[in-house]
Amino acid sequence: MNFLSKLVLSLLAFKATQAIQTSFQPIDFPAPERxxxxxxPGEYTQLSHAAFPGYGVRVKRTEGWCDTGVKVxxxxxxxxxxAKHMWFYFFESRRSPATDDLVMWVTGGPGCSSSMDMLMQIGPCTVDPSGNGTLYNPHGWNAEVNIFYLDSPVNVGFSYSEFGEEVYTTEDAAKDAAAFAFIFTEAFAEFKGRPFHLAGSSYGGRYVPVFASEIWDMNRSAEKRGFTPINLKSIVIGDGITDAKETILAYYDMACTSASVPPVLDISxxxxxRRALPRCRELLTASCELEQSDLACTAATLFCENELSAPYRVTERNPYDLSDNECKGGIHALCYPIFNSISKYLNTPSTxxxxxxxxxxxxxxxCNNTINAGFRERFDxxxxxxxYVSSLLERGVDALIYVGTYDWICNWVGNIRWLEALEWHGQAAFNAEALSTWAGGEWKAAQVEGxxxxxLYATxxxxxxxVAYNKPSAAVAMVNKWIGAREV
Known part of the structure; x- marks a missing residue:
């Protein structure tokens, strides 16, 4: 190794040491627990735990922001x-912070910030359309739960890395997300043993089951490692892409039949x-699921996306809402101009x-396109x-899967198909159950007692x-009833 190479390595090592020293001046717990x-408010309080070497939490109270009626x-x-730093927001419940359940929310993408869901639809406040401030949200999901929003993986939203570290698989992202959940609940004694729910949307259909499974597995060694198991009660997935194959195959149903709205594409x-469907199913099953061959899966996904996805996308309709024949604000804003307002607001120095x-x-x-591309390149x-979903169900963890009927990109047809194919002890009962109506749509559920x-599946x-942007009242009512009684 020449002198220049040694010098560069020395400087990098010095910078890494500085980063560690600045990031960690930890206050150990639980002696005493906090x-x-x-x-x-003001400066960060820094926390660490012996069971999680290399991890720490910086947290501050943020007064007068978003929801002045609760602690933020x-x-x-x-x-x-x-080396890696993952951003979070935490909002106390508006009802009873001392006793209400705890929810962790992760937004999908992959690569999109939880700030987007929070400030668009489910947070205690939403962004003003001008991007100059926030508005109180009466339908915020902290109505009856304590909730935190995590920017995952690293380099999403306000998360960042010191030396360009990246995470490009859900299984790798799960390790950091689970560690955060454990450190948070371990740090603050009031949340030990509190019922815990992991929720997310879109690519959260992949994140949530894997993150929850990581928490479950870590629970098994919790007491031996010196921390309290997380009381994982349920997972909640909204308009998720849990099964990519069934989702893309259902693009035909959504665009060419009356599954949701009248057909939007021409007959030819x-x-x-329709002719491409059998071939596409065969290719995706063989190449991406069974063989797990990157080369073959690349060919399969290119064929299926060209035959089943491209015909709808070229119409420039809103892929997130079949009833909207225009992608307002452009695809970079996910067809919702409010996303531009959120970015403007969060780039304001005072904010x-x-x-x-x-x-x-x-x-x-x-949304970080580099992270999105990294996940796609690995066929995540x-x-x-x-x-993961069936494994959680078999271990007594409940699951709510809800879908907006007008969603094309993560549609209800694909979701109900993978749910009915799900291998678990309640499969026969779930498939035999007829759909019932609730105030917001339809639902059905199954469970093998003991x-x-x-x-529970709901449209x-x-x-x-x-969903919560289009139907805010129905969405928060659904979540509150699920958390409280496992119903909708």
Missing amino acids: ELAHIL YTGYLDVAQG TCVRM RAQLGVDPAVGVFVG SYRPTSF KTGKL VQGAGHM
Whole structure:
């Protein structure tokens, strides 16, 4: 190794040491254990735990922001000896913070910030259309739960890395997300043993089952490692892409039949799509699921996307809402101009200062295309996620799967197909159950008492991909009833 190479390595090692020293001046716990209410506004309080070497949490109370009626906290999970930093928001429940359940929300993409869902549809506040402030959201999901929103994986939203570290698979992202959940609940004694629910949307259909499974597996060694198991009660997936194959095959049903709205594509195009279905199913099953060959899966996905996805996309209709024949704001804004307003607001220096965003973070981008491409290159969406769902159900964890009927991109047809194919002890009962109506749409559920968790599938009539944006009252009512009684 020449002198220049040695010098570069020395400088990098020195910078890494500095990063670790600056990121970690930890206050160890549980001696004494803390309460979240003890965290003060202003500077970060830094926490660590012997069971999670290389991990730490920086947290501060963020006063006067978003929902002035509850306590709000923001901060970072510092990972890998301070090399990776994952951003979170935490909002106390509007009802009873001391007793209400705990929910962790992750937005999909992959690569999209939870800030987008929070400030568009489910947070205690939404962004003003001008992007200059926030508006109180009476339908915020913290109505009856304590909730935190995590920017995962690293380099999403306000999350960042010191040396360009990236995470490009859901299984790798799960390790950091699970560690955050354990450190948070271990740090603040009031949340130990509190019923815990993991929720997410879109690519959260892949994140949520894998993240929850990582938590479940870590629970098995929790007491031996010196921390309290997380009381994992349920998973919640909204308009998820849990089974990519069934989702893409259902693009034909959504665009060419009356499964949701009247057919939107011409007959000749639909005939070609229908003829491609058997071949597409065969290719995706053989190449992406059984062989798991990158080369063969590339050919399969290119064929299927060209035959089943492209015909709808070229129409420039909104892929997130079949009832909308125009992608307003452009696809970079996911067809919702409010996304541009959110980015504008979160790039305002005064907002970033109030939240405590680290100066190392550059321009806020709602969805990181580099991360999205990295996941796609590894065919992450075609990994067998439904197996995680069935494994959780078999261990008594409940699951709510809800879908807006107007969503094309993560549609209800694909979701009900993978749910009916799901291998678990409640499969026969679930498939035999007829759909019933609820205030927002239709639902059905099954459970084997004493053996499995409860699986509940619900549609939200007239909603697109952003269910709570289109149907805010129905969405929050559904979630509250699920958390409280496992119903909708």
